[in-house]
Amino acid sequence: MNQQIQMVDLKTQYLRIKDEIDQALLAAVEETAYINGPQVKAFIESLKSFNQVKYAVTCGNGTDALQIAMMGLSFKPGDEVIVPAFTYIATVEVIALLGLIPKFIDVRPDTFELDYEQLESKITDRTVAVVPVHLFGQCSNMEAINAIAEKHGLAVIEDTAQAMGAEYIYSDGTRQFAGTVGTIGTTSFFPSKNLGCFGDGGALFTNDEALAQRVHMIANHGQRQKYHHESIGVNSRLDTIQAAVLNVKIKYLKEYVEARQAIARRYDSHFLNLNGLSIPARVTYSTHVFNQYTCKVADGRRDALKAFLQERGVPSMVYYPIPVHLQQAYLLYGYKAGDFPVSELLCKDVISLPIHTEMEIETQDYIIEQVNAFFSHGS
Known part of the structure; x- marks a missing residue:
């Protein structure tokens, strides 16, 4: 790019x-x-x-x-x-x-x-x-x-x-x-x-x-x-x-939402059957405005995917790397590792890909290409 x-x-x-x-x-x-x-x-x-x-x-x-x-x-x-x-x-x-x-x-x-x-x-x-x-x-x-x-x-x-x-x-x-x-x-x-x-x-x-x-x-x-x-x-x-x-x-908020939804649908179409990556789930009781496009990466490979993308000029974010109950400031409430297993696992598995109102098709294609490359090459 x-x-x-x-x-x-x-x-x-x-x-x-x-x-x-x-x-x-x-x-x-x-x-x-x-x-x-x-x-x-x-x-x-x-x-x-x-x-x-x-x-x-x-x-x-x-x-x-x-x-x-x-x-x-x-x-x-x-x-x-x-x-x-x-x-x-x-x-x-x-x-x-x-x-x-x-x-x-x-x-x-x-x-x-x-x-x-x-x-x-x-x-x-x-x-x-x-x-x-x-x-x-x-x-x-x-x-x-x-x-x-x-x-x-x-x-x-x-x-x-x-x-x-x-x-x-x-x-x-x-x-x-x-x-x-x-x-x-x-x-x-x-x-x-x-x-x-x-x-x-x-x-x-x-x-x-x-x-x-x-x-x-x-x-x-x-x-x-x-x-x-x-x-x-x-x-x-x-x-x-x-x-x-x-x-x-x-x-322009309605327009912004629709732009994000269109990008998310396009990501979905390319990632839906990608082994090792779970696209964002949708519920029947809400629309999704995609402030983030957040996926799950299986088998502990999230950090490897993040590094792979970074090397190829694709930014990504981890929201959030530590669950709140294990943050140092909140240990005083007496919670420990294992108390909320889903939250703890998500902190190790989730990754958010670029998504915004101005994203061009060529940019998204490049991101899709790099994500697919990671999983197809077994990186």
């Missing part, structure tokens, strides 16, 4: 809509309302419209969104929150920061989602919530999770950082966007996300008016009225400039 392959090509994506982005940025700068400017309010309306949800609250990043959600739900130190052992660290980090207890649960080996069949066995009299993570761009089984949560009086916090634009499909065929199916949903606008800004950003979604008011207040120093602080809060705001970028890009 003459040009360098990237996991995500943000520059070309920007150049494609450069005029709109530049105009939006210039308008934000000329307004000089850098905090809570009109672009933030406009983006909130765009978010609500896109996700078909009553309330959206923007904040500084996806991690803050999770923390603000838990603060808004009035959890107390010592309360337990059920969370997958196979996820990005932020999902668990905020639980620990608030003095809550992460109650880990294993994931399903094919879809990487929280294993809802184990969920009820993890609930104790201290459990207050469950956090389904819509990992890599596909929803967890929300009907099953919501039914169990309702039975036991638990809140459901959807971590939608990797699944913005995905649709949950109910058994009767009706649909709702990821992040709007549980008690409250959170997302991230990190640049590499399907809807990404030019820095950090995040948001929360809910149809509960009282909860929306609480999280909005918490994100703004615990105040509804300036200098009148009703609760302990945080300072977590989406910058006006980032909102300006996002309010342009959200118009």
Whole structure:
């Protein structure tokens, strides 16, 4: 390949809509309302419209969104929150920061989602919530999770950082966007996300008016009225400039999702019968927006494949090399190797291939050729 392959090509994506982005940025700068400017309010309306949800609250990043959600739900130190052992660290980090207890649960080996069949066995009299993570761009089984949560009086916090634009499909065929199916949903606008800004950003979604008011207040120093602080809060705001970028890009989100899905289908067609590689599984209850195209490599050959591809100019990523319960910072909760065997095995088997909205057929062909070469040559 003459040009360098990237996991995500943000520059070309920007150049494609450069005029709109530049105009939006210039308008934000000329307004000089850098905090809570009109672009933030406009983006909130765009978010609500896109996700078909009553309330959206923007904040500084996806991690803050999770923390603000838990603060808004009035959890107390010592309360337990059920969370997958196979996820990005932020999902668990905020639980620990608030003095809550992460109650880990294993994931399903094919879809990487929280294993809802184990969920009820993890609930104790201290459990207050469950956090389904819509990992890599596909929803967890929300009907099953919501039914169990309702039975036991638990809140459901959807971590939608990797699944913005995905649709949950109910058994009767009706649909709702990821992040709007549980008690409250959170997302991230990190640049590499399907809807990404030019820095950090995040948001929360809910149809509960009282909860929306609480999280909005918490994100703004615990105040509804300036200098009148009703609760302990945080300072977590989406910058006006980032909102300006996002309010342009959200118009293209459906197009971005479709582009990723087309690339994923093409990967599938070439890898479906490749011995030693498992393509991403699809569920009937969700669309997949492919924030990542994550495969499993059999027989302990994942690292060899990664090295092989790197030598040939093909980047790849491992999300995630260590399950959360075995991270040094979380050993204090008393978990050990063997407690969550599926998560532990996935950390040794998964690999994510390049996928982004601007990928050209020639680039994808080269990646496919190299992956096939690895398995056909028995490397």
